[in-house]
Amino acid sequence: MVRVDGVFDAERVAVVGATEREGSVGRAITRNLLEDFAGEIVPVNPNIDRVFDRPCRDSLAGTDADLAVVVVPPEAALEAVETAGEEGIESLVVVTAGFGETGSEGARREAKLEELAAEYDLGIVGPNSLGVISTPSGLNATFAPDNARPGTMSFMSQSGALVTAILEWAADRGIGFKDIVSLGNKAVLDEADFVETWGGDPDTDVVLGYLESIEDGRRFIEAARDVTEGTPVVVLKSGRTDAGAKAASSHTGAIAGSEAAYEAGLRKAGAIRVDSTEALFDTGAMLAGGSVPSADGVAVVTNAGGPGVIATDAIGDSNAELASLAEETRERLADALPATANVHNPVDVIGDAPAGRFHDALEVVLSDPAVGSAVVIACPSAVLSFDRLAETLAAFRRRESIPLAACLMGGAAVEGAAETLAETDTPTYFDPTRAVRGIDALYRYREVRDRKERSPTQFDVDTDTARSILGRVERRSDNRLGIEAMELLDAYGIPTVDGEIVDSPDAALAAAERLGGDVVMKIVSPDILHKTDIGGVEVGVDPADVEGTYESIVTRARNYQPDARIYGVQIQDRIDLEEGVETIVGTNRDPQFGPVVLFGLGGVFVEVFEDTTVRIAPVSEPEAAAMIDEIESAPLLRGARGRPPVREDAIVETIGRISQLVTDFPAIVELDINPLVATPDGVAAVDLRLTVDPEKL
Structure with a gap:
């Protein structure tokens, strides 16, 4: 594995594309290196004999460089990277643009760059990078107009333009840095690599990052959790968006989209999140010196x-x-x-x-x-x-x-x-x-x-039954399951409301009589997601009215969506909500961080109030308890206005069991238990909706 700090501690730097041509990036980088760098500089340019009175090499061959800074057109940049690999130059900064940020041809070039990095075990910053700075050696391999003042903060940025602005702003305020890296496209080295490197650097007191994305959320969490035991990590994450939630088919998917997942991921990583560049450096300056x-x-x-x-x-x-x-x-x-x-x-x-x-x-x-x-x-x-x-x-x-x-x-x-x-x-x-x-x-x-880390509880569950239930999607034309899959929750020890699915008015009556008393009736269809909205749910139905209600519910569903697949009607025991609170527990699989577990106020208004919080799975017992503390509706669970408090330990356990379920089965893309009714006696799942990827079963 390449040492990432080789990018910063080089003693001999080759500049591929060095030139004296006014206004060029190659000139700016070469001049910046000549200003302060304590080591040797080797210009590389086959078209020029000398650059700033230094002899030019035709290529990286024979340069014996520790670090190569590449500032030539994209195809030539790939050739330079390959030569670096052949010459044993392990660390490179590819300033050149025209890679993944430019379309299909650029994406091809970036894929080739990644292949070369893997083949030769190269540590590459970029491409499309402003460059890197390391103040102890005077290394300024950037085309920024200003150098950094020495200090104990190390800073990574996904925006090169932000680096140039910060350098000028920080100089006016006496703020100094140890290392700075412009991440560029992060084709090879990403934020987790630099967190690991700076976390082990005795000269870095605090790690700062401006990030627009995190490439591998799980790896970032692992790296930062280790580092933050001794070195603070402060992150300004931009790009707050609900774009990831637009394609979601569950409440959890809609609420726990990209932004919520990043919030949960950074919290689990132990990173301190800020919301402005001013806050980033205000925070960093205090952490570096205090x-x-x-x-x-x-x-x-x-x-x-x-x-x-x-x-x-x-x-x-x-x-x-x-x-x-x-x-x-x-x-x-x-x-x-x-x-x-x-x-x-x-x-x-x-x-x-x-x-x-x-x-x-x-x-x-x-x-x-x-x-x-x-x-x-x-x-x-x-x-x-x-x-x-x-x-x-x-x-x-x-x-x-x-x-x-x-x-x-x-x-x-x-x-x-x-x-x-x-x-x-x-x-x-x-x-x-x-x-x-x-x-x-x-x-x-x-x-x-x-913080005291605790491993998640491992519950005794029936994975074989769960796998069989999830496998039902392989025999269906879509990948969604609903209340017909409630046995999945039983297999994982999550209490459910008594009930059964029937396909005729007579069977509905028989089921209601077995349950005794008033019942709840719900349409069972994977094509009708919001059953209440179309009159697909009736609560408190007297057994004498069950047969007629069955016909009415099915008729409404047919009128609403004639082509909907209707598997029948679920007959459920009725829960008294006088002492219960409707909550939601769900999970959504985030592209960067994997499964995200959500908890909050549930029922029909879950997406109206969005009184929810999320964690990255697996979720430990203290994390689950903290989720209850964080929602604004927590007083409802704890006996507000004379109501008896619910069993919070039962909610905590349910969160843990759902966390284990989604961790055990990567095929679960989204899952909602809504509502999960919490009462003084425990919890009971009333409804279920999930999406399954059959290719991952």
Whole structure:
């Protein structure tokens, strides 16, 4: 297996397509390498004798390069890659475009590139990449106009243009990087490779990623889960879309589409997800320089009341909490500060505070055992020197393990102070909300780092019966099963409502009499997905009315869809919903992450309220319990408005059993149990719908 870090630690770099021609990518990359790279540079261009006073090679043959940067047209790029393989050059950056992003011919070229990589065991960045940067060696193998400042964050981006913008933006704010990679088309090396590499790099404190897709969700989860035990991973995932849900034929498929699957996948991976480029680097800057808080409380020290309130509101929306200062702390603050100061959190040192007063307040506040982190907010005043304040905060940062975020609410006057703080990895922000967001990242990462992994429960199930039931689709003209397959749930130990499917009014009456009391009647047809909408469901039918209701239900179904296949009518025992709650448990197979398990409020309004949450299978017991906590309707399950609480453990077990079912049988594409009625006595599945891929049985 190729070492991915070979892309960054090269000592001899060959540029295929090096040139001095103005405006060319080959010139820009060669010039960038010549600016700072500590190693050797070998220009490769058969049409030129020398490039920037260096002799050119005709090809990669004999260059003895550690890394080849390819900047020639697509077909020539493939030839260069093949030569690299023959010469034992294992690491390449293919800047050239014209591959999978351009249509069928480009896709052919990209497939060939993948073949060459497999044949010669090559680690290839790209194609269609801006290039790579590694600051320790001065490697800037990109055509970006700016180089990166040294730092401890490593950044990967699926957008090359975003890299160029970030380089300029970060330089103005004192933000530095260890490595940067423009992923391009990810034909060979993808985000999981770089997460693994940087996770093992002692010089990378935090991994940042802008991603539009994840090629192999399962592999990414495995890589990130290992890495995040010691290195935070922060991801900005764009392309939020419901396109994947449009083709779904189940409630779960419609709700747990691409975006929900990514959310669940990133959560399982332990990645911290953010929603903007600003948040990506706000979060990264704090994680790169801050230790994990030992206490839950955040202290705010400010010279202005309004920004202090803004910070307090932001803390209320975060994973942390506003620290409740001890009485002793408040007494010491009262002794150290003017009588008009506020000694409760947020601590207001008032507007005439010089840097020394901030120092005195912090000395006291940071010694409080409830304080795990602090936000220091300073607005301009005639007596405050931002430079002096920065020196004060830097001294605390060197001395204390408690993380600090500085909110310096000024313009040009704070530039020198920000530089001083950057030297001690203390991030600075203008907006108090952004400062709190940075602090919040430390608490979010603490949760990831301290999580206790538990293996999913393995239930005793009847896989042979389940396989036989799923195999029914092989004898049908479509791949959907409905309530006629309820025995599938029985095979996996999921309680179902008593009932049977009948094909005549007489049989319906007999079934109702066996059940006793009022019954529920449902049309059984794989072609009618929303039975309630067409009058295909009747609830609370008296046995005396069962025969007539049978005829009415079938007639409605025929009128609604004359060509629908109708297998009969299901007669079910009626569940009293006075003490029960209709929920949904389902699964959908995501292209990147595989089976996704959904839980939430069910019934006929499931797609209206969409009060659901998802996890990537297999789902452990703690994950299933957390799913119940996350839905807004959780109080309904726990006895809201005098109702008795339902058996949450029965829901947790059902989620686990469905997770095992879909893991055992990759042939299950989509599955809904809706409703799964939860009561104080347990759960019961009332309806079932699933789609099966017969080729995977």
